[in-house]
Amino acid sequence: MKRSFLTLVVFSLVITIFLVACSKDESTDHENMNHSSNTKQKETSHEDMDHDETTSTSKEDNTTVEFSFKGEHEGGKQIPLNIQVNNKKGQPIKDFEVEHEKLMHLIVVSKDLSHFDHIHPDYKGNGLFTVTPNFPSGGEYKLYADFVPIGASKTVKSELVTIEGNKAKNTPLTEDEELTKVVDGKEVTLKLDHLMTGMDLTMTFTIKDAKTKQPINNLQQYLGAVGHVVAISGDTESYLHVHPMEEKATGPNAKFMTSFPKSGLYKIWGQFQQDGKVFTIPFTINVP
Structure with a gap:
């Protein structure tokens, strides 16, 4: 009877040591997997923030942008442009991060990409930015407003606009033979x-x-x-x-x-x- 009891105690002790060892190994592997996964996610988010057109991190894009001209928008003339940034409830987004020395970068290109401009609107407060882009001629232009609301992800909003006036000759886009x-x-x-x-x-x-x-x-x-x-x-x-x-x-x-x-x-x-x-x-x- 004593021998049976002693055998049972030894067997229980061996099982306990085995289970503790397994638990420790699994915990170590799990921690390593989390560290690797988090590092990869951080790197991906940073890369996306550098160059993606739309919000590309886990934070939800809660922004809307309205582009509106003050007066007639005709090529070759000074045309003030308002850029109003709101949330999806229609409320102004008031605070923005400074990214590369500016609160907003505005890229303006003609539809055929022959014209390019990189300018920086002035912030008037209450979500309103103003700028006077250069539209050298009539035709279609694409606007890209690039900004980061405080507490949110990098955001780019685009708009295709038509400028009145004489249109420039369309320049087909072709690959450069020499770089x-x-x-x-x-x-x-x-x-x-x-x-x-x-x-x-x-x-x-x-x-x-x-x-x-x-x-x-x-x-x-x-x-x-x-x-x-x-x-x-x-x-x-x-x-x-x-x-x-x-x-x-x-x-x-x-x-x-x-x-x-x-x-x-x-x-x-x-x-x-x-x-x-x-x-x-x-x-x-x-x-x-």
Whole structure:
């Protein structure tokens, strides 16, 4: 009887040690999985915030934007534009984060992407921004308002508007055969590694003096970074606003990481500053 009782005690002790050991192992694995998952989610959210057209983190997009002109909107004239930001209940959103030195970035492109402008509306309070864009001629233009409400995600709202007046000749979008261009005395070469839809890639702009071919190493901060890149698909439905990987770089290389959501033609504008002057370099690529 004593031997049976002793055997039962020993058996129970062995089972208890085994269960404790298993529980410890499972707990360790679970913690590691959570750490890996959270890190990946944070990286994905940061990447999305850098260049996605719409809100792309877990926070719900609660914003609406109304674009309205003050008076007749005709090409070649000064046309004040109001941009009113509200929540979905129609109440003004009053507070915004400063992103790259501005509360709002407004990108204006013609429908054929031949015209590009990157401007910064003035905030008047109570959700109202005002600006006077440059519409050089009549026709269709796409507006992208890029901002971050306090406590919410990065948001981009777009609007297709028609400007009255004589229309410029439509310029078909075609892929650039060479990714080296000269603008404002600078020779700029664009290099893209493993160009593929939905895959992260690095865009590298290399900037030289067009005459001497010497690397330019004195790029200045433009809106708090070495440069900014905007890419828009040929149908104007996909919008990417990309910030540099090394914001404090001064050249001759400026690197940006992004991914293209779908295949097709994209026009890319790189913007940099030297000697107090901003220069813009456009390229058109075909994403397979």
